[in-house]
Amino acid sequence: MTNAVEARGVGKVFSSRSGEVSALEGIDLHVAAGEFVSLIGPSGCGKSTLLRLIADLDTPTTGELTVFGKTPQQAREAQDYGIAFQQAGLLPWRTVTANVELPLELHGVGKGERAVRAKELLSLVGLDEFAGHFPHQLSGGMQQRVAIARSLAERPSLLLMDEPFGALDEMTRERMQTELVRICAESGAAVVFVTHSIPEAVFLSQRVVVMSPRPGRISAVVPITLGDVRGEGLREDASFFAAVTAVREALHGTPVTARGVDLR
């Protein structure tokens, strides 16, 4: 089976007036179909840039990048992926339903079919009652759920998410994470998920890709073996904390346990 994403030696250089900035260098990464992979790292490590390259919102300077065996552009034009950003980016003049229907509408799906699919998606994200509302009538968390429903509209086999819960409060965030795990299990889509939260990455992913800045590189890949069924209970589990520690150590480059003990 073709990998959802395959990157070999991918690099990205931004040139500006003040000179060239190497945002990414020598990225080798593959994401299997149906796999949930998080990209984590400090600001400026190029995790969002990598996501944008996969989405064909930017083009790599060097290396080879394929999405389902196609170039990112072909994949974008074939609608192989759905995308959600940190900002929900809903169109304020459209109702919740019309926002979810947007990708379908842009690709000429008929009215009846659109309505059925939107209804399905809204109940998936628990917003059936708000179908006729306008975005400004919803809370930030609800808007983000609409954005996620929209990204799922065309049943993509790859979901690209750039800190979609970044603007949410901790409680909403954890609930959304649980929902996302469920939604992904149901849809069977591969996910590339950008975040700067270690617990979030651990809770959601099968693998956590740790990146370091200047230039953006992959410094470690941490497999998370917490199983496929992940409920709220997992957050209190010792195996969860162990995985969080493993990612934190990979992120800092050194074992951090000794220092942690010191602080207490």
Next chain:
Amino acid sequence: MTDLATTLAPERTAPVPVRPRERSTARRRILVGVLAVLLLAALWELVKVVVPDAGGHLGEASVLPRTDDLAMPHVWDIVERVLQPETSATGSPTVLGAMLSACWFTLRVALAGWLVGSVGGLLLAALMQRWQLAEHALVPWVVLSQTVPLIALAPLVVGWGGRIHIGAFEWQRWMSVALIASYLAFFPVTIGALRGFQSPPAAQVELFRAQAATWNRTMLSLRLPASVPYLLPALRLGAATAVVGAIVAEVSTGTKGGIGRLIISYAQSASGDPAKPWAAIAAAALLGLLAAGLVSLLGLGLGRYRYAEVR
């Protein structure tokens, strides 16, 4: 963002729903408008009372205009004059009648000009949105166009128009006036539309790109709806400037039948009949308000797009 948007316009405001305050305040807005007119009339009379007839002087220099009945007739004299016949000739229509028919003429010409200018402005803005090169190339000309005095343009337009005969179509004088009005109206529409087309945030633009939406589709489903809050005030402003343009054009092309001509001919009787020219000036101002008001009716059906109107 573009240079133009940042230089010519204030910061974009955050989206704030405007709908709830719409209907309940419509009556109050009319009331405030009427009060403003009454206040203006009261101020006028106050100036007449306070400032001496010969005007205010500071040493030798005159700092306030004369306020005798010849320079500033009483408001009620102006109103009274409006209801009297235009001239002493028998069968002469009242000033009001003459002004109404003149306003009707000018309004139609101005709206024709507004329509042409708005369509042109929208197309120009779309062109500039499509190709950044076009924006860089055209913006200086768009700005420069407004620095050319209309009075200089008027005879040229009339001259060119006079040479146009296409089959049965013959260029009319009022078309020149409308064209000159459109020249003034297109500017705010171009600027407003361009700002509006460029207003969607990156997340929305990239969403459309991620959906592989074409430029046309993005324009239709994203940029055009997003531009409504910018476009409505621009169209309103365009309507007011179209009226000004039409009046100036009527005067400088010598077109008969409109309020511009009336202002000139009434001004000639200022020394003997001072209330008459003021009546024409008031009518011209009211006409501009009327045109802008008519255009703002466009916004009635667009409530959901006016989530963040830039007023």
